[in-house]
Structures are given as structure tokens and as C-alpha cells.
Amino acid sequence: xxxxxxxxxxxxxxxxxxxxxxxxxxxxxxxxxxxxxxxxxxxxxxxxxxxxxxxxxxxxxxxxxxxxxxxxxxxxxxxxxxxxxxxxxxxxxxxxxxxxxxxxxxxxxxxxxxxxxxxxxxxxxxxxxxxxxxxxxxxxxxxxxxxxxxxxxxxxxxxxxxxxxxxxxxxxxxxxxxxxxxxxxxxxxxxxxxxxxxxxxxxxxxxxxxxxxxxxxxxxxxxxxxxxxxxxxxxxxxxxxxxxxxxxxxxxxxxxxxxxxxxxxxxxxxxxxxxxxxxxxxxxxxxxxxxxxxxxxxx
Amino acid sequence: xxxxxxxxxxxxxxxxxxxxxxxxxxxxxxxxxxxxxxxxxxxxxxxxxxxxxxxxxxxxxxxxxxxxxxxxxxxxxxxxxxxxxxxxxxxxxxxxxxxxxxxxxxxxxxxxxxxxxxxxxxxxxxxxxxxxxxxxxxxxxxxxxxxxxxxxxxxxxxxxxxxxxxxxxxxxxxxxxxxxxxxxxxxxxxxxxxxxxxxxxxxxxxxxxxxxxxxxxxxxxxxxxxxxxxxxxxxxxxxxxxxx
Numbered sequence: 001x002x003x004x005x006x007x008x009x010x011x012x013x014x015x016x017x018x019x020x021x022x023x024x025x026x027x028x029x030x031x032x033x034x035x036x037x038x039x040x041x042x043x044x045x046x047x048x049x050x051x052x053x054x055x056x057x058x059x060x061x062x063x064x065x066x067x068x069x070x071x072x073x074x075x076x077x078x079x080x081x082x083x084x085x086x087x088x089x090x091x092x093x094x095x096x097x098x099x100x101x102x103x104x105x106x107x108x109x110x111x112x113x114x115x116x117x118x119x120x121x122x123x124x125x126x127x128x129x130x131x132x133x134x135x136x137x138x139x140x141x142x143x144x145x146x147x148x149x150x151x152x153x154x155x156x157x158x159x160x161x162x163x164x165x166x167x168x169x170x171x172x173x174x175x176x177x178x179x180x181x182x183x184x185x186x187x188x189x190x191x192x193x194x195x196x197x198x199x200x201x202x203x204x205x206x207x208x209x210x211x212x213x214x215x216x217x218x219x220x221x222x223x224x225x226x227x228x229x230x231x232x233x234x235x236x237x238x239x240x241x242x243x244x245x246x247x248x249x250x251x252x253x254x255x256x257x258x259x260x261x262x263x264x265x266x267x268x269x270x271x272x273x274x275x276x277x278x279x280x281x282x283x284x285x286x287x288x289x290x291x292x293x294x295x296x297x298x299x
Numbered sequence: 300x301x302x303x304x305x306x307x308x309x310x311x312x313x314x315x316x317x318x319x320x321x322x323x324x325x326x327x328x329x330x331x332x333x334x335x336x337x338x339x340x341x342x343x344x345x346x347x348x349x350x351x352x353x354x355x356x357x358x359x360x361x362x363x364x365x366x367x368x369x370x371x372x373x374x375x376x377x378x379x380x381x382x383x384x385x386x387x388x389x390x391x392x393x394x395x396x397x398x399x400x401x402x403x404x405x406x407x408x409x410x411x412x413x414x415x416x417x418x419x420x421x422x423x424x425x426x427x428x429x430x431x432x433x434x435x436x437x438x439x440x441x442x443x444x445x446x447x448x449x450x451x452x453x454x455x456x457x458x459x460x461x462x463x464x465x466x467x468x469x470x471x472x473x474x475x476x477x478x479x480x481x482x483x484x485x486x487x488x489x490x491x492x493x494x495x496x497x498x499x500x501x502x503x504x505x506x507x508x509x510x511x512x513x514x515x516x517x518x519x520x521x522x523x524x525x526x527x528x529x530x531x532x533x534x535x536x537x538x539x540x541x542x543x
Contacts, residue, residue, distance in 0.1 A: 049385040053542050074387040081385070085378030089314055090306075101302040102386050 001060075002027045002152050002182035003048065008057035010043050010206075017043045019206040020057070025199075027151070030178040032197035032214070033186040036297050040206040041186040042082055045154050048184075049079045062151055075103065078145035082156040084138060088130035092121055092140055095129060096147060103148040115143040119173065135166030142173060153177060155185040159192060171195055190290040204297040217292055227255045227265065230280040231272060240267055251280075303388070303396025304403075307370070311404055316369070320362045321408040327358055332415055346423035347430065351415055352437040352511055356477060356504075359405070359441075359448055364469035366404055367452025368462045370397045371534075375460035390538045398453055398531060405445040409438065432513030440510030443523035444503060448473050450530035457537040476526070477503045 003025040010018040018040045025031050035041050046052045047059050050070040058065065064072040087095055096115060100108035116122045119139040124132060129140060138158065145153060158174065159167050175196055177183065187193060193200055193214060200217050202210040210217055230252045237246055237253065242262050247254045257264065265282065272279050311317030331338050331354055338350050374380040383393060416434055423429050448469075455469035456462075480502030489495035499505050503526070506519040 046381075051381055051384050051541075071387045074385060077385070079382075079385045081378065081382055083378060085382050087310075087379055088377065089310065094309070098302060098306050099386075101305075102383075102388050104387075 032193035307400035
């Protein structure tokens, strides 16, 4: 196991930020850590990176305890904090060399050159960090997190504030990294989780409300399936089996089914034929992750 | 520690703070010692560096807080302090790296002032007629005073994310430690009691003057080292506070 968290609780004074959460992440998995703002995502990450101590419970990274062996934990983890803090008046290369030296790497210059190549920063290496665009700054953030070749990467909202092109590039970079490493990333953007993560942990008010594969989570909480059909003319659908309700706007009908397992598309087709109407379009609407997220975190 | 030390040194000289502080120090001391008629050595006729050594602490009151104000405040504001705490480097190493970097800058600023010493040495009649013991002691005292001021500046910087607040706070604390106890001890009602001597003893200027005479008293040494340690320890406590 790369990350083991058991019965972790964190209090800020009286305020309970994490309430007895437990999860394990095996090596090589990309896990999305989802939740509304203030749910405890960053707190969990800060405990795992030894920035804050927990109030109770155990957090382990690659077998090392965050309280007893912080130095070992810190060398196993690459961390990109929320809002990506960087020394703005340093040059890209200078900064990465500094990070390499903090980690006491044997051959800092070679490793810096390697990271510059990997994150596509070679051309920008002699610019000051404050001159870079947000996307490039994010790459510097990822480069500093990976410079010591850590086993575990913890990325706190790695894609916030990026434009769609930059978003795509950073996602590709994370997926590339995720093939060899354990990655834990937090976000509140649903598409991101669907695009990158194998597994999703949803956290709300300091508690884990769901922990499953991205696919399974989508079906979670789904009590009914919806079929959206557009007919050429209005018609009566009362004779269809297994229906809970029907809504229509003009010729577009939303048919809600009682059971998600039964397929009634053939019945709909025959009904349309029998009433001399034709089907212009028909689709089964899947409940997306966003709706599940809202349902789970609005309790 | 080495990595933090060199980063800070680089940062001093890439952001002009280093050059500005050193330039300002050398310019003002040079002007006072050689140029302005009221104070300069040539007019006074005595081959001493006394006016330099009484001016330098006053300049340090401004220069050292200006050097140290950004050390932690800036990192707090950028968020890099949180970032560096997640790296395999201890708070102690970060603190000492920054402390020695600022002290090194002061050390470098003091080197060119040796020219003043050699000039006066050459100008003395007979040549070399200068109180060497006093000069060595004064340089030593000045350096110890700088180390106390640096640790005070670092502590003030660790208190706030606002550099200006850190600067003013450090200047006030340094000024109080330098003169404050002296002024308090001069109240009439304290006169004659052993209390006024005790209060005077708490101030920096008392110990600085004592070292300047060229006598290296361990009490003065211990005083300066304790002040430096005290404020470094308070800064350490300030950095550790998040864990409580």
C-alpha cells in the first residue's frame, strides 16, 4: 500500500475538519479526491505531507508514519499545494536546482534538465517564474513535485484556473505520470475525475461518503433511468410497462423507468409505429458524476 | 541548511536589497567619517574610528530590519513556507540558513570599512598610532550586535505576512534593546540603587560600549549570544506553532 489512512481525525480548535476517515491506496493507482470546498481535502493532504499533525489516527506513506518518520515520508512524496506557491523572483532552472539541493540529490543538474524536458519547460528555463503563464507555472509546480522521483504524488487542485488547452496538457501530463506512480489528486471538477482517475473518494464535511471506481460511483444513488425520445408527432405513451412518470416538452419525451435493468426501447419503437409516428432520436440518459456529487454532498 | 543559505544570498543580490543595504551603509559611514566637517577624522585631529563605531549601530537599526523583513513574511505571503515544510528539511535548518545568510550580508558590508582603518593607520602620527585593541574589539562588538539584530529581525518577520509590519516591529524592538534600557535606567528615582545598574546591563549599548574598549569580557559575549539565541528560539517556536 502506498498510502494508508486509518481513523484519521483532525480538529482545528473546536472545529472538526476530519472525522475518523479511513482509506488505503495501492501502488500505481490514480485516485481522485472529491469534495466541496471546506470538506477536508486539503487537510487530509496536509497531514499526509507532514505539514500538520493529526489529532488522532494514523497516516502512513510507503510504510512510514507521518509523525514518527516525517523525513522519510517527505522524501517519498511529491506535493503540489493548493494555489501552487512558487518563489516568483527566481528563474525556473534556478528554482528547480534549489529544490533538487533541498532533496540532496546526487546529480541535481542532470535531474533538473530531465524534469525541464519532461514538463516541456526547456525553452522557459531562463525566465523568471513570475513571467510565466499560469499553465507554465503549473508545470513548474509539477516539476518541483517530481524532481526527486517520488513514489507518491499528492496534487491539491492541480488544474484550477487553467484554460481548456492548458487543462488538457496538464491532464495528459498527470496521466503519463500516473502510469508509474501513485497519484492522489483533489479537485471539485467532475470531468477531471472522469478523465483521469481510476478511483474516486468523495468526502463531505470531514467524512468519506463514497469510495469506489469512477464507473461505479456514477451508478451510485441512481434509483431510476431516464430515456429521452423525440417523436415526429405527439402520441400517447400510457401503455408502456414499468414506467414511473413521463414528462414532455412538445414532441420530446422524458420517460422515467422504475427499474434500471429493464430495457423498454423496443416497446417504445413498436408503440410509435402503431400510432403512425416515427422516432427522430432516442437516448438513455446516464446520471453523470456531477449529479451524484451533488446528491452525496448536499445531505 | 546550505541550500537555504545560498538561496537567500542569491535572493539578496538578485533583488538589489543586498547591494542597496551595503551601498547605503558604506556611503553614510564614508561621508560621516571623511567628509562632513563636524564629524570627520581629518578635522577632529584624533586617529580613531570612534565616530564610525558609534554610527554603525544606528545604521544597523534600519539596514538589518530591511534585510530580514522579507525572510519569512514573503514566504508566508507567497505560501512557499507551507511548501518548504513539506520538504525533507527541518525548521531549524531553514531558520539557521536564513539567519546566517543575513549575518553574512552584514559581514560582507563590514569588509570594505577596513579601508577606513588602514587609512587612519597610515595617517596617524607617528604612523600606526591607533588603538588596535579598541578597533578589533569594536568590530567584534559590531558583529555580535548585528547577530542580535538579525535574530530579532527574523523573529519579527516570522510573526507576520506583512513585510512593512515586520520592518517597523524589528526596528522598534532593536531600538528599544539598544537605547531603551539605558533611558529607563537614567530616571532620577532609580539613581543610586543597584536597580539602575541592572537595567542598564540589560541593554545592548552597555555591552557594545564595553566590548568597544577592546576588552573581550565573557559577560558581554554571553549577553549577545543569549539575545541571538532567545529570538531564534522564539522564531522556531513561531514556526512550530502550526502543529499545536
